Amino acid sequence: MLISQLQVRNLRNLADVNLTPSRRINLLHGENGSGKTSLLEAIHLLGLGRSFRTQQYRQVIQAGTEELLVFAQIDPQGSGEQRALGISRAREGELKVRYAGESLGSAELASLMPLLVINSDTFALLEGSPSIRRQFVDWGGFHSDPGFIRLWRGFHRVLKQRNSLLKCGKIDARVRALWDAELVAFAEPLSELRAAYVEALKPVFDEILGELLKGVSVELRFSRGWDAKRSLAEVLEESFERDLRQGFSSSGPQRADLRFRADGQDAAERLSRGQKKLVVSALKLAQGALFYRQSQRACVYLIDDLPSELDERHCRQFCRFLENSANQCFITCVDPGLLSQVWEPDTPLALFRVDQGTISQSAAPGEQDER
Ligand SMILES: Nc1ncnc2c1ncn2[C@@H]1O[C@H](COP(=O)(O)OP(=O)(O)OP(=O)(O)O)[C@@H](O)[C@H]1O
Ligand SMILES: [Mg+2]
Secondary structure (H helix, E strand, C coil): CEEEEEEEEEECCEEEEEECCCCCEEEEECCCCCCHHHHHHHHHHHHHCCCCCCCCHHHHECCCCCEEEEEEEEECCCCCCCEEEEEEEECCCCEEEEECCEECCHHHHHHHCCEEEECHHHHHHHHCCHHHHHHHHHHHHHHHCCCHHHHHHHHHHHHHHHHHHHHHCCCCHHHHHHHHHHHHHHHHHHHHHHHHHHHHHHHHHHHHHHHHCCCCCEEEEEECCCCCCCCHHHHHHHCHHHHHHHCCCCCCHHHCEEEEEECCEEHHHHCCHHHHHHHHHHHHHHHHHHHHHHHCCCCEEEECCCCCCCCHHHHHHHHHHHHCCCCEEEEEECCCCCCCCCCCCCCCEEEEEEECCEEEEECECCECCCC
């Protein structure tokens, strides 16, 4: 997936900007508050129909305007074909998505545009709640198996029904048996896909972390949300009285987690801030690398403030990895000094200066050619 043209209107301080991105590295630099993260937010809205900063889309619409719009020409398979993708959202109204003249649902949109974000929230993979790590695993499940979304939706629909029955405080035994059987029918294969994804990701992650952060090994351990030695049906049966008292289901894929250990300790406790940034970045880069191996398709990376927390050597290693992958990257930074210099001369690079909501393209150092 490649974005070859991008237009953003009425999104935060971006009134009307047009960009012709490079197919590989796009560097956006500018002062605090100039609109860099807003541009990444625009691409995220285009790819997923939602912001990574807020759930309140009204905050994203530029003050004093009625509707935001993000429009792009994209090349979905990286084959040279050009298709129009546009989203708009009015203050009062629904999100509208149009792709090649047709409207598009959220799952179709997400599979069209595989997006990965690396920003200060990415630390939550180590430090945050299990739901963030489940989302991480589910990104992989969704993009690596076409059946994943049906299982995920089915499981969450049945779980909601089971929980509302538990809240009523009384369930007929036959009704319970039916719901539990249906829950298990979704939960077991969903967990299999999650576990298989983590297994496939592990060696890719080890390899990338080895390049980004020498001398630190981090072990990934997936737990599916119930006692690994037993079937979910057994566990549901056994925990039923407790679930009834609590009014919710205490075991199952809704409790799955991915844990990280560095040198035998919880990675969130053990690692320094910069080491954590490299570990969470390696996780996201591993997702893109595995996706590419499985599908031969590139991802779009949105990397906000890449240099923060990193020393020059690690910053260079991070950039080296990005330029050796097939992905299209949108990278922001305040000072373009180091980041505009680190790329090999033949790396397709576009440099954009962001200034009070306007974006202008400047030539990359030593590189005036058409890229
Ligand atoms: N709804 C809105 N309407 C108009 N302007 C807005 C709106 N929401 C935010 N802004 C402004 O848009 C600007 C863009 O902020 P953004 O977060 O994109 O900056 P940035 O370049 O990423 O800065 P930093 O380097 O500090 O991260 C800010 O000045 C902010 O005050
Ligand atoms: Mg920012």
